Each structure stands twice: as C-alpha cells, then as structure tokens.
Amino acid sequence: MFSPQGPTLRELTVQALSSVEHGYDLLAPKFDHTPFRTPDTILDAVGRALEPLGPFAAGLDLCCGTGAGMEVLRELCRDRVAGVDISAGMLTVGRRRLADDASPSGAAPGGGSPAVSWVRGDARALPFGSAFDLVVSFGAFGHFLPDELPGLFAGVHAALRPGGRFAFPVAAPPRIGSPWYWALLGFDSVMRVRNAVLRPPFVMYYREFRLADVRRELARAGFRTELHALPEFGRRKDGAPRARMVVATRPGATDPRGEDPGDPAVHQAAGSVNS
Template identity: 40%
Template structure:
C-alpha cells in the first residue's frame, strides 16, 4: 500500500481490528516500509542533539523497531536500551541492530511497568505518545523523571496544537473519533490517538514535575517545519 515491501490494505485492516500489542506484532516485519516509522531526518537530528552532551546510558521508550536506539548506540559510552510492549517489534529491532552491527539492546516491556531508578543520562521516544491516554500522562512523566540521573535529559519530537482552521486539526480529530467508535464496537481496544502530547501539554506536565524545558525548531521550512524538539532536563542535585 505504501511501499512494495510494506503492508497491504487488508493487513492494515487486520491490525486495526486487533489489540494494540497484537496489531504491532503483525505490523513489525513490514514496519520499516510504512509512514508510521519516524523519518530518518528526525531520528538523526535527535541523535545529533543528544550527543552534544556525553552519555553513558540511553533509554528508548516504546522503541518499535529501534531506530532511535540504533542511532544513539554509537554515541554512548555504555549502553543504549530500547523497550517496547510488542514482541514482534523487539524481534525486528534486534534483527536490524545485528544487520547493522550496532550494539543496542532491546527488551519486551510495558513502559508503565518499568522500575528504573536514576539509570540513564538520556531518555528518548518517538511515536509513543499516541499510545498514552491523557490520564496516564502524569505517571508517564514521573517514570521518566525517576529513570533519569540528575542532569539527565528527556528528548522527543512533538508539535504545537494546530488551530481549528488547519486541515491537520480536523484530520486528527476525525481519526480520533473513529478510534473511539472502533474501541466501543471492537474489543480488545487499539490505543492510538493524535494530538495527545502536544507542545503545550508536554511543557505543562514537564515543568510541573520539575524539568527545565528547552524547545528547538531545527527545521524552519519543509515537511518538518512544525516539528519541535523538546529537551527536558532533570536538574542536578
């Protein structure tokens, strides 16, 4: 549908009618050939900014096929770990890391089950926010705070909330409405929503938890002009 090696329309329909975990298990072998994967330009820019500060250990949350963890692995002194709830995604991440000769580690784990305590200099994520419901977002931020060492950073891409005059706003709202209807009619639910951790919402939660928040706009023009790179730093003691 998107690429000769990508999923067909019927495969995407099967995914949409499955649970979140089962759906991504199905999609995993072809995920690299879909538009759902974070573009290389965004992956490499985030890795470049993260590497501006020495890092021993990095954590990639909801890592999917591990694009961020694989990009960051050569830039860390000790380890780059990616976690994801999907066994299929983790298997694919391990395969790609092996093929690329990258020393990144991957583990099946629900991010809400993680119990890391000041183990990482950086936490990154890409594409995770749509799977985190709004009431869960404060807990999500708290877990990141606990996982980071003092002075550690949480880096991620987001966008400002679009205005109601922009087509992207109504496209996202339409998709979200369809997902709500789908989850009423079909069980188990598939959790994926847009506009859930916008720049405004993320900044509010991060500041409230105690992070120092910096926002960069690396791409002033083109496809990624709306993208904002957020760098939230846990203060030193």
C-alpha cells in the same frame, strides 16, 4: 502511502481490531515500510540537536519499536543503549536490524560501540532504577491517554540519573481547516468510535498530545523543561517553528555524561527480560 513491501489493507484492518500489543506484533515485519515509522529526517535532526548536550554514557529508547531511535542513541552514548517496548514482535525485528553486539557481561565490547539491550516492558511501568543519562522517544505518545502522562513521566524521571535528560520531537499543530487538520481529526474520531464499541481498545490518537499539557505534566513530575527549535523544518507564517525538540532535565548535580556506566539497574532489567 505504503511501499509494495508494506502491509495490505486487510492486514491493517486486522491490526487495528487487535490490542496495541498484538497489533504491533502483527505489523512488526512490515513496520519499517509504513508511514508510521519515524522518518530519518526527524531522527537525524534530533540527533544533531542532542549532540552538543552529550556525549552520554547510557541511553534508553522509550517505546523503541523496530529500533530506529536506537541508531540515534548509538551515536550519542559511549557505553550502552537499551530499547524498551511492549511488543515482542517489534523487538525481534529491531534486534535483527541492529545486530545486537552486547557481550554476556553487558559491557561494551572492546570499548568500541555501545552495548545494545532489548527489554520487553510497559513504558508505564519501566523496570529500571536511575540507570540512564538520556531517554528519547519517537512517535509513541499517541498511545497514551492524557491521564496516563503523569505516571509515564514519573517513570522516566525515576529511570534517569540526576542531571539526565528526556528528549523527544514535537510538531506544530496543523492550521485549523487545513487538510492535515481534517485528516488527523478524522483519524482520531474513527479511533474513538472503534474503541467505544470494540474491546480490547487500540489507543492511538494524534491530537491528544498537546505541548502545553505536556510541559505542565513534565513540571509536575519534577523536570525542568526547555524547547529547542529544529531548524531543518523551517517556520510557519506566524514565525513559530514547525518542529521542536523538548528537553526535560531531571535536576541534580550529576554530569549527564554519567559517572557509573555499569549501573546494575540496567544490567538487571536487560538481563532478565529479553536481553
């Protein structure tokens, strides 16, 4: 399950007994050698599905971790990309991986690759105004309880310019009684027991993020939502896609390619917090 460079069982135990923030600080140096890191196959599939909708001016990776999704954004956005995460340790690793090339003014140097910024912050209280044309997120929604989704989606809505898009992949739920069904049920059950008896809690549930609930909360936040099948992952026996990309659009007339790549909101947030 883990490569030799990944964390030991003892290290994982210590991390699981910590808070989400501190646990990921501890895990950060070895995170890319664990199954918790979103596979490149998913990242590449989402990038290909988003390409016809762009190009975009400015993009945000929500709960960016060590920056795997930032690499997708750098291919899609022409001016700037930002990653926000609550873990300083994960941001440090991500900054090293992507070799942050943002100039002091925050502009893309020489008109080439987009400028890159890293922001330490809570996804439930994003420090941005309407600064982005595209927000993506990969594998992070298990860290949010169902009653936190309205606030989370409202924050993303506020961070997008009119016409901007919020995109993320979702997998079809495993068939009831299948090995994956029991594995995920068992994991969530263990985490519930752990959080019932230990503080601080470590919120990570694989079965709480249900597509029907997500679509309802996105609509309440003001998004118009579409589902795009990711054909790379095939279909189940019932014909349903094994994986989809959710694309939630903030209604408005602004072109999603962006008309103001120098929006001061992203400059201020990236410059004042961990740029």
